Amino acid sequence: MKNSQKIILTGDRPTGNLHIGHYVGSIANRLALQQKGDFEKFYILIADTQALTDNAENVDKVKNNVIQVAIDYLAAGIDPDKVDIILQSQIPELAEMTMYFMNLVTVARLNRNPTVKEEIKQRGFSTSMPAGFLCYPVSQASDILAFGSTVVPVGEDQLPMLEQTREIVRSFHNTYNCDIFPMPTALLPENKACHRLVGIDGNAKMSKSLGNCIYLKDEPDIVKQKIMNAYTDPTHVKVSDPGHVEGNVVFAYLDAFCKDEHFKKFLPEYTNLDELKAHYSRGGLGDVKIKLFLNNILQELLTPIRAKRAELEKDVDKIYEMLLNNSKKASKVAGETLRKMKHAMGLDYEKFLKNK
DSSP: OOOOOOEEEEEEOOSSOOBHHHIIIIIHHHHHHHHHOOOSEEEEEEOHHHHGGGOTTOHHHHHHHHHHHHHHHHHHTOOTTTOEEEEGGGOTHHHHHHHHHHTTSOHHHHHHOHHHHHHHHHHTOSTTOOHHHHTHHHHHHHHHHHTTOOEEEOOGGGHHHHHHHHHHHHHHHHHHTOOOSOOOEEEOOSSGGGSSOOOTTSOSSOOTTTTOOOBTTOOHHHHHHHHHTOOOOTTOOSTTSOOOOTTOHHHHHHHHHOOHHHHHHHOTTOSSHHHHHHHHHHSOOOHHHHHHHHHHHHHHHHHHHHHHHHHHGGGHHHHHHHHHHHHHHHHHHHHHHHHHHHHHHTOOTHHHHHTO
16 A cells, blocks of 8 residues: 555553553653654554453552553653544454454464564463453554554564564455555664663563563652662672673663763763773772762653652643544544455445445
């Protein structure tokens, strides 16, 4: 499908408050895209339907997380005048699209999805896994394709999901001999350190389910405490010992967040991060010093976010109203896409009435 319009869609499952891994992996990218402004439409979808695939008995929890995530977006700087934040459950066309797409994807293919495999492992699913959870990559494909999205800002762990969407586009077009969907492309953060931020415990990924996160809403003392407890280098016992930068959580975070100007503000005896790494590697630099430096950087980032969050929490009804209004508009767009899909599939039965 030829489409010169740039339509952006991205989103999150509302499984809890957003953390700094979300910030560097997706939110910072969204803010940059928002500032650039070279798009026809920009959607951020809160995937509450997908959150229910492993929280069917905790609907109230998901509903509470929806408003928390929306507040996190707005507090971090997402501008509701430029970006439409929408609610998945309030756009019924997405569920019907998912049903049609599921017929084009095998269970074996879903089981091979590395992101799904990792999440199944994290949740301890075996034969008790809900069918909806296994199929949520198909639901994500509907989210992306319903609005004609051409660009999908994602973290590295979501690339398999986007590839699944691209496969569905090819399969739908080949099966129904049509060309109605643009082929969406991924947009990763330029800084590779931001693709997948490790947890404070050194785990491969910062994850709400693993409890190894620094949240955007965390108070200053909590942020500092988490940083001071972060995993560094177990062989770096004395300040004089040579230290390892690789696998060191503090340096992984500095790679993601640190800029040269931070040294002028908080650690003027160094010019840049390379100098700091070199000193740590040869010995003579303690973990406490680099942790305090990281704390200053993150506090500078999070302080205005916390302040804006406090203001937003005073008028939650306004945020709900925004979500519902945006979702109604998005439903109309998705409805038009669904109409085209059903026409391509031969499910437009109205034509028989017209021929009577």
